[in-house]
Amino acid sequence: MKIRDNYFRKQVSKYQFAICFGILLLSSSVNAMTLDEALSASLKHESQLEMSRLSVNQSTAMLEQARQRDGLKLNLVGQLDYERVETPTGVMFPTEGNRKGRSLQLQLDYPVYTSGRHRLGIEVAKNQLSAQSQGLSDRRSETILNTVMVYTDVLKKQAILELRKKTLANLQRSLYESQRRFDVGMITRADLAQVLAQVAQGQADVTQAQSNLSVSEAQFYQITGEQPDRLVAITNLPKISSHLDDILTKTKNHPALIQAKYEKQAVEKQYALVKRELWPTVMLTSRAGSQHEASYIGSESNNYMVGVQLNVPLYDDGLNRANIKKAQADVELAKQKIKSLELDLNQRAQTTYAQLRTIQQNKDALKNAIDAASIALVYTRKEFELGTKTTFDLLNTEQKLLDVQTQQTVNEQDEVVFIYQLLDQMGDLNDLVSTQHQQQGIFNDN
Numbered sequence: 001m002k003i004r005d006n007y008f009r010k011q012v013s014k015y016q017f018a019i020c021f022g023i024l025l026l027s028s029s030v031n032a033m034t035l036d037e038a039l040s041a042s043l044k045h046e047s048q049l050e051m052s053r054l055s056v057n058q059s060t061a062m063l064e065q066a067r068q069r070d071g072l073k074l075n076l077v078g079q080l081d082y083e084r085v086e087t088p089t090g091v092m093f094p095t096e097g098n099r100k101g102r103s104l105q106l107q108l109d110y111p112v113y114t115s116g117r118h119r120l121g122i123e124v125a126k127n128q129l130s131a132q133s134q135g136l137s138d139r140r141s142e143t144i145l146n147t148v149m150v151y152t153d154v155l156k157k158q159a160i161l162e163l164r165k166k167t168l169a170n171l172q173r174s175l176y177e178s179q180r181r182f183d184v185g186m187i188t189r190a191d192l193a194q195v196l197a198q199v200a201q202g203q204a205d206v207t208q209a210q211s212n213l214s215v216s217e218a219q220f221y222q223i224t225g226e227q228p229d230r231l232v233a234i235t236n237l238p239k240i241s242s243h244l245d246d247i248l249t250k251t252k253n254h255p256a257l258i259q260a261k262y263e264k265q266a267v268e269k270q271y272a273l274v275k276r277e278l279w280p281t282v283m284l285t286s287r288a289g290s291q292h293e294a295s296y297i298g299s300e301s302n303n304y305m306v307g308v309q310l311n312v313p314l315y316d317d318g319l320n321r322a323n324i325k326k327a328q329a330d331v332e333l334a335k336q337k338i339k340s341l342e343l344d345l346n347q348r349a350q351t352t353y354a355q356l357r358t359i360q361q362n363k364d365a366l367k368n369a370i371d372a373a374s375i376a377l378v379y380t381r382k383e384f385e386l387g388t389k390t391t392f393d394l395l396n397t398e399q400k401l402l403d404v405q406t407q408q409t410v411n412e413q414d415e416v417v418f419i420y421q422l423l424d425q426m427g428d429l430n431d432l433v434s435t436q437h438q439q440q441g442i443f444n445d446n
Helices: 002-031 035-045 047-068 117-183 189-224 244-253 255-275 319-361 363-386 391-425 435-442
Strands: 073-085 097-113 281-294 299-311
Touching: 035 117, 035 189, 047 117, 117 189, 117 255, 117 391, 189 391, 244 255, 244 319, 244 391, 255 319, 319 363, 319 391, 363 391
Parallel strands: none
Antiparallel strands: 073 097, 097 281, 281 299
16 A cells, blocks of 8 residues: 555656646746847837937928928918108198008919929929938848847857856866876876866856856847847748849848938939029919008008919029039939949948858868767777876867867857848848838837
8 A cells, every 4th residue: 555655656746747847848938039029129129210210200291391382372461550651841732641551461372383393392302201211121120130140149158158167067077087096196296287277267268258148148138128038049040042143133122222322313303403493483373452541531442463473583692503513412422322332232242141151161061070079089088097198188179179169159150140141231131020020110109
């Protein structure tokens, strides 16, 4: 009976342990942060995105201003006045006296012809709005890329810290074994001193790795507003073309370049608008009013008027000529900005592509190097136990394994960054993030 009770208790304990372990794993996975969650957080947190969105709203308002600038103007004008009139003596019909007047007039003005300035003003505002929209897209793409960079940087620093801690643990174990060997006279004091120096260096490496991780975590918080407690490793990478020509062709889709082209169109339209500043304007005008004058004879009248007014500026003291020069300079500057952006994007894409290809080609070589270093460490440790290898040989072998493992960790995260950099340079990075993230990042709740 006791045996069955003990068996039952053991089975219950196993189930309890399994349940607790499952709950622990579940809570850990719930608290973990994925790259998508980090992107969502950064798009909500980034203040510069809100500034770009407000700039778009401002340009939208300016477009509405341009559309309504030359519209119908209707004014109601009222006037009360007092007048004292004195006339010289001997006038046949003297009008001397005090006069009080009041009038009310309805004025209507509508420009029927502006020499194309109204249309050009609207086109300038439209191009400026399109440029600001592309600027918002560029800012969003930059935020996504920065998030990926700090996300992978934290993962990299965390992995390096774990490797440093693992190496330190191995060094401390080697120190314990070396101390025993030294006590029985199997190694010299110089060998023991080498191990002590390696342990001290290992401790310094752990401290440095912890410091580097703290810096990366602070940068992550600055961009996302969240603490990187548990980050999920990035396993699914976006697909990109393996042909450099295709990548260079797609750099023309970068939002910053499209923004510069819209800005060029805007200043070209502005140049055309400035050249027409002194061109004529035809205005349809109409007046309807009533006037009453209280004097010694009194008078009252109603008046109506419809007419066409032609306005031709003749002289502005050189202001229009100066405006034209300024507009010409703006056009040349916009053209040069496009050329510089095209050259910069092309150069950066080629550099990033070369770096990515190098990392991808080194994957197998690094894996083979890790396998070889691991095997070498196993046999070196056995030979060290037999006395055919020195402590220095063992430490060197462990360091070689650590070096290739660290390089593999760095390469894995750098590959992620280079892929996202290429997507940004091709103008495809915004398409990777869902509409939900876009709405959260651009239109924050008030």
